[in-house]
Amino acid sequence: MAVDGCVFHRILSRSRSGSGPSQAPALCREPLLVLQLRRYSRDQGSSVYFPQSVLSGEYLYDVTLTDRDCRLRVTLDPGLNQLVERRVLRAGSTLTQASFCPTFSAQNTGCPASTRDVSYRLVNMVVREDDEDDEDAGFGMLDIDSLPWFGSSEPADVPLRASRSVFLPLWNNVDYSGDAWREADLRRGQRPAVSVSELRDYFLSGRRGGARGQLIVRIMNKSQLMYYGRADRNCDCPYKAVLEVCDRTGSASVVLWNSMCVSWYRCLKPGDIIGLRQYRVKQQYLGEAGDIEISVNSRNPAAHLSLLSESQVLQEYTPPEPPYSFCSSQELLDRPHGTTCDVIGLLTFAGRSERVRSRDGKGAELLEYRWLQLEDDSSPQPMTVKLFSTSQPETHRRLLPLSVVVCTRLKLIRSDHSGSYLTNTTFTQVYCTGLDQHSRMSYRRLARVRLFLRWLRSQDDGQVLSRALIGGFFIHAPPTSLEAFMKERKGELGFLRGAELERELQSLHFRERRSFFVQAAVTMVTYSRRGAEDRCMFWMDRSSSSSSSSPRAPLSSPLLYLSPTPPSVRLPPSSPSSSSPSSVVGLSTPRRSGGSRKWSKRKLMQAETPRKRLPWATPEPEHNKTVILFQASMEFLENPEEEEEEQEDEDVSSFNTAPLPPAFQPVAMETLPMQFDHTHREEQAAVVTMEGGATTRSFNSAPEDYYTLRLRALSDGVQVDVVFLPHSSSSSGSSLQGHSNTWTSILSHGAFSSHGPPPSPADLIAMAAQLTNQRLVCVLEACHLGGARTELVLTRAFHLTD
Known part of the structure; x- marks a missing residue:
């Protein structure tokens, strides 16, 4: 490292002699590049390192920076956390005017202060915009691994401001993250010394110190990782995972605790045979009398776990294979709500990654999920799956159209008004082509799977590609009447004023999805095609548009939206001739x-x-x-002097x-689903995952045209623009229903009627006067897309009568 040229050496060396809260921050005026962001939960001692900050959140972030000459890992001041949560600050960002304060590392709290490592926190900076044309942006092609670390040695790969041994994934608490989660070695095992039934008998008889010999069992089901770290508790690796296991005598639950998860979770899968020693037996948590739980921890006592092959276990002791309960799409139509089943299908739609809060209130955990649609041989209606993270990040990144996907232990959700879909249970696992997973699973020999594979070989690649979609906004069939909607929401709609909606949109985190309800009137309808927004047709309520010489600008944040469209529409040569006296219809x-x-x-x-x-x-x-x-x-x-x-x-x-064509933000690339491009599948996958990778390539959307509605909140007059895509689509869920194709029925169904061709854009614009002075209950879906972009989707609008 060239010391004279190193920015960190010039700026930070002067501040290493002290670390008091009153010390002035060191200002770096040169640009810095963000190499990595790491997240972890704080502990009881974390507040010591942020004396002037309010620790309002549960999490802290460590940031790795480079000045071209070396690398430096610092902690982001908690007051700046929102920059990460809204994806303004991310890996690849360029920072200027960065300010650093020295402090001690949390990982050496047992050392004297004089020998403790000094590290830094980032207290202020400016994040350069991506589109700024600057030679420093991105720092060109850096060989990151060859850059030395600032200071005496490379920092340990553990959090700087909490006594934790591993980092959390950036966007959820379910997946694992980092090199610490390793594949365990295959170890030689022995014949079992005790069976599950013997363990249960020992436990129920009160002989707690009894049978402790090697237990050989097969994993039937594997749970997702469960993170239980809390800011008011110290635990260096607060994880647990549950394995449902069995041998020839019975079944039990095995719980992996703390560092045992780090050592073993990745390499264990349903169907594996494991050997256990030095475990503890307990009453199963929330289980019935007689249900036992086998606790496997790294201490008190230190358990031993070994992964065994079939050939290492004597045949008479080989546990039974895990059971499967595969259902076809046709069979699911008759299954009751709450049914647990396994499915196999050809993936034809893979939605973008989104997040939803696990419970109401601030600070709640955000759960990551994607919508999938799977086709099989039994029904033309695809199986819809709302798939939350299953602690299989590599598999979830490979969920691309034209993949064969198996999902186990899914639960059927059925509603009288919204149709049905499948979603996770605690033990859901996902297997996908491209990772050599199917060949290792015993389900490949089942009759249902073989029948599906025969159907799959008869399919034509071109036909499947023509209907394969990736990304885009998706919603699963909300009710089509206000009464049904209120019943499903248990009467609690929680109407917002326009100003309240604006504040709620500003509080969303990256890819966080929330529903909002507003009473409003439609004052403008615009028809556009993506990429050609300057050629639009529109209707505007003149009484609304001319009511003020300087109306308040529409609430635009700045992308605001509703569901997919027709293959092509030709703009008519002239504007529709029918318009109400209180409205204007125009082409421009x-x-x-x-x-x-x-x-x-x-x-x-x-x-x-x-x-x-x-x-x-x-x-x-x-x-x-x-x-x-x-x-x-x-x-x-x-002429200002004109007097007549x-x-x-x-x-x-x-x-x-006609008035001027309305100014509005064009639809976001993330909102319209893309036609799947198998040649550029990796690039498309990067766009729709939580990493939200940028792309300069233009992919075909399905649909390409859309409507923008301007809503005026009845409570306070605040205006908001939303995009409405009413054409029949799998995401609307209402395309199977017939209605009259009036504006009232289209908005309440979220789609055109399937009983006949949809009305043309010109006809819809001409009919828009039907919306004049109508009071509507609008159901809005908001999703933050990163930075300053927020998508707002109108999914339903119900006419409000007296």
Whole structure:
């Protein structure tokens, strides 16, 4: 490391002599690159390291930075946590004006202060925007592994400000993270010295010090990892996992605790045979009388676990194979709510990763999930799965269309109003092609699986690709009436004012999904195609749009949205002829009208094209001269000395023009599902996962056109733009129902009727006057997309009658 050129050496060496809270931060004016972000839960001693910060959250973040010459790992001040939670600060970000304060590491609390390692916390900085054209952005192609660490030695791969031995994944508490979670070695085992039934008998007889010989069992089911770390408790590795096991005499639960999870969780799977020694036997937690739990810990006593092959166990002691209960999509139609089953299918839709709070209230854990759709040989209706994390991060990243997926121990959720779908249980496991998983599982020999494989070989790649989608907004069939919706929500809708909605949107974390309810009226409807937003058709409630000379800007955060669309729609050459007296329908070009309504000079002057407005939405080039001449003629109305205003009103009374096309944010790439591109599947997968990788490639969307509705909250008049995609789709769930295709029925179903062709965009814009002065109960789905982008999706709007 060149000391003279090292930014960290010049800036931080002066601050290493002290670490008091009153010491002035060291300011680094040179750009720094973020290499890695690591998350962990704080413990009882964490507050010591942040004397001037309020520790309002459960988690802390360590950040690895480089100045091109060396690497430095620091802790992010808790006051800046929101930058990570909203994905403003991420790996690859460039920082400027970074300020550092020295402090001691939490991992050496038993050492004298003079010998403790000094580390740093990042107390302030500016995150450079991604699109800034700067040669320092990204620091070019750095060989990260060759960069030395600032200081005397490489820091230990443990959290800096809490006594924890492992880091948490960045976006959930279920998966494992880091090299500490290793594959255990295959160890030689012996014949069992005790059986499950003998252990149970010893325990129930009260002979707690009895049978402790080697137990040989097969894993029937494996739970997800359970993280129980808390800020008010100290535990260096607060994990546990449950294995349901059995031998020829009975079944029991094996609980792996703490560091035993780190050593063994990754390499154990259902179907494996394990040998156990030095364990403890307890009454199973929340179990019935006689149910035992075998506790496997690294201390008190230190348990021994070995992974055995089939050939290492004598045949008479070989435990039975794990049972499976596969259901086809047709069989699921008749199964009752709560049924537990296994499924196999061809993945044709893989949704984006999102997160939802596990319970109401701030500080609650965020659970990561994805929507999947699987097809099989028994029914044209796909199986829909809401798949939460199963502590299998490598498998979840491989969930791409055209994969064969097996999900075990799923639970059927059935509703009278919303159809049915499958979701996780504690013991759900997922297996996917591309990772050599299916060949190692015993289910491959089952008749149901073999029948599916025969059907799979008869499918055509091109036909499956034509309907395969990845990413995009997805919702599973909300109810289609307000009464049913309130019944499903138990009557608690929790209506928000417009200003309250704005505050709630600002509090969302990255990819956090929440539902909101607002009473509103529609004041504008716009039809657009992705990438061609300057060529739009629109309807606007004139009484609303002209009620104020300077209306409050729509609440835009800044992407706001509802469900997928038709293959193609041709823009009509002229605007629809039918419009109500209180509304305006337009393509964007000015038009003459014989209407009797007069526009004053002031109103005409407001119609001039403002700066940064979207251009007129006219597809025909021959109309361009009309637009240019019209704009030129507007200059004749801008004479401030004109005094004959009454005469001017009469002169222009027969000249009417459509208002300017509304300015709105285009639909986000993450909102519309992409047609699956097998050649660029890795790039598409990176876009839809929690990492949210950027891409410069343009993928085809399905659909490409969408509607934007402007809602005005009835409570306080705040306006919000939402995108509405009412075309029949798997995500709307209502396309199987018939209705009249009026605006009221389309909004309440979230989709067009399946009984006939959908209305054209021109017809919908012409019918939009039906929405004038209608009071609606709007169901909104919000999802934070990172940085300053928030998606708001209108999923249902119910007409509110007196």
